Amino acid sequence: MTVKNIIAICSMLTLIACACNNKTSTSKPIEAYQKISPDFNGDSAYAYVDKQVAFGPRVPNTQQHVACGDYLVSELKRFGADVQEQKMVVTAYDGTKLNARNIIGSYGLDKAIRVLLFAHWDTRPYSDRDADKANYNKPLLGANDGGSGVGVLLEVARIVQSKAPEVGIDIIFFDAEDYGTPVFKTKADFSDKWWCLGSQYWANNPHVKDYKAKYGILLDMVGGIDAKFYKEAYSKEYAANVVEKVWSTAGKMGYGKYFIGKDGGMITDDHVPVNQIRRIPSIDIIQYDLESDHGFASYWHTQQDDMRNVSKETLTAVGQTVLEVIYNEK
Numbered sequence: 001m002t003v004k005n006i007i008a009i010c011s012m013l014t015l016i017a018c019a020c021n022n023k024t025s026t027s028k029p030i031e032a033y034q035k036i037s038p039d040f041n042g043d044s045a046y047a048y049v050d051k052q053v054a055f056g057p058r059v060p061n062t063q064q065h066v067a068c069g070d071y072l073v074s075e076l077k078r079f080g081a082d083v084q085e086q087k088m089v090v091t092a093y094d095g096t097k098l099n100a101r102n103i104i105g106s107y108g109l110d111k112a113i114r115v116l117l118f119a120h121w122d123t124r125p126y127s128d129r130d131a132d133k134a135n136y137n138k139p140l141l142g143a144n145d146g147g148s149g150v151g152v153l154l155e156v157a158r159i160v161q162s163k164a165p166e167v168g169i170d171i172i173f174f175d176a177e178d179y180g181t182p183v184f185k186t187k188a189d190f191s192d193k194w195w196c197l198g199s200q201y202w203a204n205n206p207h208v209k210d211y212k213a214k215y216g217i218l219l220d221m222v223g224g225i226d227a228k229f230y231k232e233a234y235s236k237e238y239a240a241n242v243v244e245k246v247w248s249t250a251g252k253m254g255y256g257k258y259f260i261g262k263d264g265g266m267i268t269d270d271h272v273p274v275n276q277i278r279r280i281p282s283i284d285i286i287q288y289d290l291e292s293d294h295g296f297a298s299y300w301h302t303q304q305d306d307m308r309n310v311s312k313e314t315l316t317a318v319g320q321t322v323l324e325v326i327y328n329e330k
């Protein structure tokens with residue numbers, strides 16, 4: 001994903017201004033609140049992230065990418081999902097043809113009311129934010145950027161298989177999200193359209209004709225240690241009620257130190273085509289870091305995006321919140 005620079009910088013300033021007021025956010029569950037969702041297992045989610053990272057970088061047109069894609073398909077099948085693979089060739093910013101596939105796992109196909117949960121499973125071919133320029137052209141491991149969202153959703157799949165929520169669930173692992181124009185290029189096209197290629201393709205060619213969901217939740221960079229999730233601007237524009245539902249649920253469950261009740265920047269991510277093309281109101285749960293100049297964690301788009309930065313506690317905070325939201329849905 002990438003930040004929309006000007007708006008993001010403005011938002012970051014707002015965030016910095018607001019940061020000192022956040023001491024009131026609670027990390028204790030409201031005593032009266034009884035969750036109805038099954039327990040999310042952070043160890044299990046962590047293991048799914050670790051397994052993806054063990055394949056190496058998952059860049060389209062590589063063996064590791066194919067192998068990890070096969071693993072994700074087999075895991076969703078193991079967890080009882082009805083699985084579809086959407087194979088496609090998409091064109092990158094530099095004309096490279098990418099062999100990509102979106103992987104879709106569905107539960108409760110007979111249910112009309114559906115919730116869409118999604119994450120990207122590819123990893124970036126460039127470490128273009130690395131401190132060492134020699135690493136710019138190296139692919140990254142994407143433990144947090146890619147792996148974490150998929151890891152949480154695999155654990156959600158495992159749980160949904162054992163106890164079905166009242167609504168139908170579709171989990172989509174989108175491909176080719178992170179192949180956008182690297183910042184070190186000169187005279188290149190830096191437009192948003194080179195990001196989120198898999199979700200753009202799906203939004204125009206859904207796996208089910210006229211596919212609709214009540215709403216969608218995107219998980220991106222949801223494993224960072226002490227991560228903070230602010231209310232992202234596209235999410236508020238297209239799905240303000242979903243933002244409120246998710247953030248208030250997190251607060252009730254005692255995860256207020258992760259889900260901050262303040263506005264974040266505007267992020268080009270897979271929820272944008274899902275909102276703008278497919279017209280499914282969708283939000284992005286994505287980590288911000290006020291300490292860094294780009295607004296994301298210091299290891300974002302560097303060689304340091306590895307398992308050292310992944311926290312079971314953060315994975316659990318996000319996963320349990322998502323579970324509680326979908327098990328409350330009717």
Ligand SMILES: [Zn+2]
Pocket residue numbers: 001124145178301
């Ligand atoms: Zn990325």
